[in-house]
Amino acid sequence: MTTRTASARYEGFGKDGKGHVSTGSGVLADQPYGFGTRFGDEPGTNPEELIAAAHASCFTMALSFALAKEGLTDGLLQTTAKVQLDKEGDGFKVSRSDLSLEANVNGIEESRFREIAETAKANCPISKLLNAEIGFDYRLNGS
Template sequence: MKTTNTGSAKYDGLGKAGKGHVSTGSGALDNQPYGFNTRFEDAAGTNPEELIAAAHASCFTMALSFQLGDAGYDKGTLETSCEVTLEKDGDGFTVTRSALTLNGDVQEVDRAKFEELANKAKENCPISKLLDTSITLDIR
């Protein structure tokens, strides 16, 4: 099975003075503003790291949901937040960390099995595989 999804970005102007808009092919984001001021200041809009955090949290949570379902569990709730860290690196920047925090309430699963499946999902969700950075998981 193969799926292809799209996103697009447009940036008018250059550097700090530039203003951009980002959209997803599905329309979930439609010309959402982004730029220096949304990335490094408090202006309304989004930024690439926020989008990566949302993608990683949603991908991991879905992967864990399938891990649990495949293991025979059928009732529960999973909630994951993700914090992506961007750090200055010489002349540029590097994403250095993606920190997942998981809150789960799954009926009849013990803590050890839940942690085993959560760690398997962390290692194997497609976004985890895409990111070449330290990925941590805090299970609560």
């Protein structure tokens, strides 16, 4: 079993509050977040951006390992995740995460690539974690 940690601190309440988020690895250390970073253009991060980063990186790694299992050894995978936050009643809900993949992979038929990519999308740990619709599109470059 592997356990990773992150922490968040929020000083003040509501729109006037200010938060900081850190990861156990130290990659993020006291990064600011709050109403202005979540719903405005203030510098800092927000939970949806962090989920998008986690989903994009998890899916891309899962696909990489699946392609290696197929005997492929060289290529490039570039994924962007867009996480959507919607108003729901008095609160909000992350309603979906859309993965967009640009892949440069030689030596695989598109139908087989799509099958492997769809399996990676469904089975990467972050996809399994999210209780939201997960959209997916891709563009395969190569032959």
